[in-house]
Amino acid sequence: MPPKSGEPHKYRGVADDLRERINAGDFEEDRKLPGERDLRTHYGVSLMTVRQALGVLRDEGLVEARQGSGWFLAEWRPIVRNALKRLYPEHWGEARSMWDVDVEGRQWEVVEPQVDFPRVPDGVARVLDLEPGAKAWRRDRKYVVDAVPVMRATSYIPDEFARDTQITEIDTGEGGIYARLEEAGHKPVEFREQVRCRLATPAEVDDLHLAAGAPVIEQHRIAMQGDGRVVEFNRMVLDASRFLLVYDFKR
Structure with missing residues (x-):
């Protein structure tokens, strides 16, 4: 019954x-x-x-x-990545990292962080509504959970939004990029994500310690302020075997 x-x-x-x-x-x-x-x-x-x-x-x-x-x-407990929960402002607004939502008490760290101000690829420039060849702040880092590398993330933030904030420094401070953008008057209020699965490149195999031919998830996230302008573009490459992607929808 x-x-x-x-x-x-x-x-x-x-x-x-x-x-x-x-x-x-x-x-x-x-x-x-x-x-x-x-x-x-x-x-x-x-x-x-x-x-x-x-x-x-x-x-x-x-x-x-x-x-x-x-x-x-299971030998490895997947990282449950709930896109809607992790992007709630109350999480990063309370000086928490979005990774605290993902890993729920597991040991995690950011390694190999780099911050620079290069000319961005044409595709990224279009997303950020910049002229071809324009520069933007780039934040590149790798995430390690339980001593296992699981993701490489590269964010691009236009200079007008990042200038004179900790976004241009290795340590962005409590709450991360989005908290700093809010303090500067550019609070992200809308997000769009694109997700696809593909085979890892040789460079990604080395970077994330994958087996040759292993699948990865490539995830692009665009964060926008109230007037629709893009304040961040984030390209993430995830070890597909380490994550469970969850999307909750309410009627």
């Missing part, structure tokens, strides 16, 4: 409880979950419901099935 209106599917309740137990470290000792039949008895549901719940956790990257051995905690 299908659930009544407003009643969650049983497998989601099982998945939610198992997720909480995983996060609490209940299975850390041998990294193995109870067998499917044991879970069926524990939750009082059908075997199909148990398998649906485990499928949810597998798709989230929390668990993995090993043929003939059962279900185990």
Whole structure:
């Protein structure tokens, strides 16, 4: 019988409880979950419901099935990257990094940060509404989570928005780029992202310590102020095996 209106599917309740137990470290000792039949008895549901719940956790990257051995905690817990939550102003407006939203207490750091003021590629100039050959501030950095390199990001910010702010320095201060833009009167209020998956280039393989031919996610984000002018263009290259991209939509 299908659930009544407003009643969650049983497998989601099982998945939610198992997720909480995983996060609490209940299975850390041998990294193995109870067998499917044991879970069926524990939750009082059908075997199909148990398998649906485990499928949810597998798709989230929390668990993995090993043929003939059962279900185990995944070797790598994906970074859940919720685009809408991480771009809420209350996050960067409260002097938090958007990465605090992504990693939820895991160890992360920025390495190899560089800031310069070069001539930008023509495609970037068009996005920023600059003349061909114009210069802009470029911020390049690599992100490492749990000692694993996971992403390279390169931001371009027009000089008129970055000048005389910490955006031109290695350390942008609490709240990062967007907090500094808000202080300068150029608060980002609208964002657009484009996402595509492709094979990593040789340079990206070396940079992110990938296997040859591994997939990456290339993500472009445009941040705009109230009048529609672009205040930042960010090109990100993500190790596709390390991320789960989530987009929430409300009716």
